[in-house]
Amino acid sequence: MDLTLQISATLPRDNLLHFPSKLNLTKLLYPRFTRNPFQEISFQSSRNREPVLEEQLSKGEYVEEEEGIIPCDDDSYLSLNEKPDRNLALLDDYEMEELDFAVDPNHRSGYVAVLGKPNVGKSTLSNQMVGQKLSIVTDKPQTTRHRILGIISSEEYQMILYDTPGVIEKKMHQLDTVMMKNVRSAAVNADCVVIVVDASKMPQKIDEVLEEGNLKEKVPTLLVLNKKDLIKPGEIAKRLEWYEKFTDVDEVIPVSAKFGHGVEDIKNWILTKLPIGPAYYPKDIASEHPERFFVAEIVREKIFIQYRNEVPYACQVNVVNYKTRPTSKDFIQVEIVVEKNTQKIILIGKEGKALKLLATAARLDIEDFLQKKVFLEVEVKVKDNWRQDEGLLKHYGYGGQIRAL
Ligand SMILES: Nc1nc2c(ncn2[C@@H]2O[C@H](COP(=O)(O)OP(=O)(O)OP(=O)(O)O)[C@@H](O)[C@H]2O)c(=O)[nH]1
Numbered sequence: 001m002d003l004t005l006q007i008s009a010t011l012p013r014d015n016l017l018h019f020p021s022k023l024n025l026t027k028l029l030y031p032r033f034t035r036n037p038f039q040e041i042s043f044q045s046s047r048n049r050e051p052v053l054e055e056q057l058s059k060g061e062y063v064e065e066e067e068g069i070i071p072c073d074d075d076s077y078l079s080l081n082e083k084p085d086r087n088l089a090l091l092d093d094y095e096m097e098e099l100d101f102a103v104d105p106n107h108r109s110g111y112v113a114v115l116g117k118p119n120v121g122k123s124t125l126s127n128q129m130v131g132q133k134l135s136i137v138t139d140k141p142q143t144t145r146h147r148i149l150g151i152i153s154s155e156e157y158q159m160i161l162y163d164t165p166g167v168i169e170k171k172m173h174q175l176d177t178v179m180m181k182n183v184r185s186a187a188v189n190a191d192c193v194v195i196v197v198d199a200s201k202m203p204q205k206i207d208e209v210l211e212e213g214n215l216k217e218k219v220p221t222l223l224v225l226n227k228k229d230l231i232k233p234g235e236i237a238k239r240l241e242w243y244e245k246f247t248d249v250d251e252v253i254p255v256s257a258k259f260g261h262g263v264e265d266i267k268n269w270i271l272t273k274l275p276i277g278p279a280y281y282p283k284d285i286a287s288e289h290p291e292r293f294f295v296a297e298i299v300r301e302k303i304f305i306q307y308r309n310e311v312p313y314a315c316q317v318n319v320v321n322y323k324t325r326p327t328s329k330d331f332i333q334v335e336i337v338v339e340k341n342t343q344k345i346i347l348i349g350k351e352g353k354a355l356k357l358l359a360t361a362a363r364l365d366i367e368d369f370l371q372k373k374v375f376l377e378v379e380v381k382v383k384d385n386w387r388q389d390e391g392l393l394k395h396y397g398y399g400g401q402i403r404a405l
Pocket residue numbers: 116117118119120121122123124125136137138139140141142143144164165166167226227228229230255256257258259
């Protein structure tokens with residue numbers, strides 16, 4: 001039984017990202033894990049911390065919580081690696097009863113991997129399908145780093161969507177290699193695959209994407225010809241013909257993800273490919289990622305929008321402290337990790353103006369996302385070559401596990 005199953009079986013159902021039934025808002029609550037009560041707790045202020053402890057903290061062996069610095073056990077992490085066993089189901093009795101899926105023998109559910117090269121519109125499409133912005137979207141390639149899980153439910157079905165990092169040929173950093181692993185692990189569990197290409201570009205073979213996805217046996221594959229709004233109808237017909245002729249996919253559908261055109265056609269295609277079976281998640285849940293994951297992604301999106309060239313790619317955003325306060329604004333402390341001091345200087349800007357601008361833009365979006373006021377504190381740190389450091393990459397969640405608290 002993997003960790004995801006255990007979590008969902010033991011946690012109250014309010015701990016996942018929900019779609020409230022009446023309000024068209026998102027309420028996010030992140031999983032709270034029970035800690036081993038016998039775990040040793042040490043108190044130490046950050047000012048006079050031992051260097052060894054500092055290193056263990058940065059490697060993720062220890063974690064700083066309200067009660068002090070405590071050893072970080074596996075229970076502190078949420079595994080997003082495995083596809084849960086449908087028969088064990090993630091649902092407790094209450095949820096099973098609520099879903100009443102035994103009554104509907106035609107209910108369908110399954111996993112869908114959204115694959116493609118960078119900047120083709122995978123995240124835009126995934127957000128449109130989920131009906132909510134879960135993945136960040138920018139005009140720069142390679143902004144998606146993790147697999148982002150989005151859940152689309154109706155009475156008759158549940159589609160579990162993985163938006164993945166763009167497939168790249170040249171892997172410059174260990175981070176790129178890990179990102180491609182995330183593509184593979186999304187594809188390997190998929191019941192069907194959606195490959196997105198940019199219709200405004202000359203047609204290209206999709207072999208590289210298929211190879212990176214490591215699709216062992218043939219799964220139903222849809223090719224989505226995105227950004228059709230950028231070309232003339234006659235051109236769309238030509239592209240369609242080319243992809244039907246030169247790729248081994250089951251169907252080609254032209255869409256404009258940005259404007260939502262054709263998105264329903266994609267959903268209908270997926271639906272015919274999903275196996276019959278019960279839901280994996282309660283129906284009002286939109287994602288399994290915790291609140292802090294989306295907060296970090298919003299800050300990262302703002303970095304991509306505000307800064308140019310290499311700087312955004314050298315940034316890692318970590319939420320180091322997240323306190324919900326019933327009587328005042330929630331307190332969120334974020335660190336931006338860069339690789340060089342020169343990048344830190346650019347991020348902060350003259351008299352701290354650039355960082356202030358960034359923090360304000362991020363705070364406004366976070367408040368919009370969480371539907372509540374927050375106090376956001378942003379700090380910039382330098383960690384040489386973090387993109388090459390396997391331990392740090394794992395700690396930052398690139399190994400398919402993210403901090404749950
Ligand atoms: N005109 C037009 N632009 C689109 C469409 N879909 C996406 N875009 C734009 O294309 C750019 C890239 O979109 P993303 O959704 O971030 O692309 P991605 O494939 O997830 O990118 P990576 O993170 O590099 O993998 C953004 O500027 C989007 O606004 C579309 O249908 N029409």
